[in-house]
Amino acid sequence: MATPMRIMNSSKVMKAKRMMDYNLIKSKRKTISIYIKPGGVVEVRAPLRASKALINSFVTAKSEWIASALERLSVREANKKIIRLSPEEEKACCQKALQYFQDRCAYFAAKMGVQYETIKVSKAKTRWGSCNSKGNINFTYRLIFAPEDLIDYVVIHELAHLKEMNHSNRFWEVVEEIIPDYKERRRRLNEFRDEFEFIIS
Numbered sequence: 001m002a003t004p005m006r007i008m009n010s011s012k013v014m015k016a017k018r019m020m021d022y023n024l025i026k027s028k029r030k031t032i033s034i035y036i037k038p039g040g041v042v043e044v045r046a047p048l049r050a051s052k053a054l055i056n057s058f059v060t061a062k063s064e065w066i067a068s069a070l071e072r073l074s075v076r077e078a079n080k081k082i083i084r085l086s087p088e089e090e091k092a093c094c095q096k097a098l099q100y101f102q103d104r105c106a107y108f109a110a111k112m113g114v115q116y117e118t119i120k121v122s123k124a125k126t127r128w129g130s131c132n133s134k135g136n137i138n139f140t141y142r143l144i145f146a147p148e149d150l151i152d153y154v155v156i157h158e159l160a161h162l163k164e165m166n167h168s169n170r171f172w173e174v175v176e177e178i179i180p181d182y183k184e185r186r187r188r189l190n191e192f193r194d195e196f197e198f199i200i201s
C-alpha cells in the first residue's frame with residue numbers, strides 16, 4: 001500500500017524553512033533535545049559528536065512539534081498583560097506591599113500558632129517569597145498585583161515553613177489545614193506569573 005503523499009502548502013513550507021534556524025549547543029550529552037526559549041528562539045542541544053546532518057534531520061522530524069510550541073508561545077506572549085511602573089511607583093508599591101504583608105502575616109501567624117522575626121519586601125522577579133530558619137520572611141512586591149487569595153497562599157506557604165523547613169508531606173498538611181484548596185491557588189499563581197509582565201522604566 002502506498003503511503004499518501006503529504007502536500008505542504010506554501011506557508012507550511014515557509015514555516016518549515018524558518019524552523020531550520022536554531023541555536024545549536026553541543027555538550028557532553030547523549031541525546032538531542034529541542035527547547036523553545038523566550039522570544040521564540042529554538043535551541044537544539046546535541047552531543048559533541050552529532051553531525052550537522054543528523055541534527056538537521058532530527059529538527060525536521062520534530063518540525064510539527066516545534067511549530068505548535070511556537071504557536072502556543074506567541075499566543076501566550078500576545079495575551080500578556082503589562083504592568084508598567086516608574087521607579088518611584090515601584091518604591092511606593094514596595095511600601096504598600098510591606099504594610100499588606102505585615103497585616104496578613106500577623107493574621108495568619110496567630111491562626112497557625114507560629115512566630116516570625118522580620119518581614120521584608122524585595123523586588124525579586126521570579127520568587128514570590130522565602131523564609132529562613134531564623135524566621136525572617138521575604139516577599140516580592142510584585143505579588144500585590146495578584147488576587148488576594150493567591151497572596152494569602154504565599155503568606156501561608158512561608159509561615160508554614162516556620163513549622164516545616166522543607167516541602168515534605170508534613171509541610172503541605174500544615175498549608176492544607178488553613179487553605180484546603182492550596183493546590184488550586186498554587187496553579188493559579190503559576191498562571192499569574194506567565195500572564196503578567198512587569199516593565200520598570
Ligand SMILES: [Zn+2]
Nearest residue numbers: 157161166167
Ligand atoms: Zn516553600
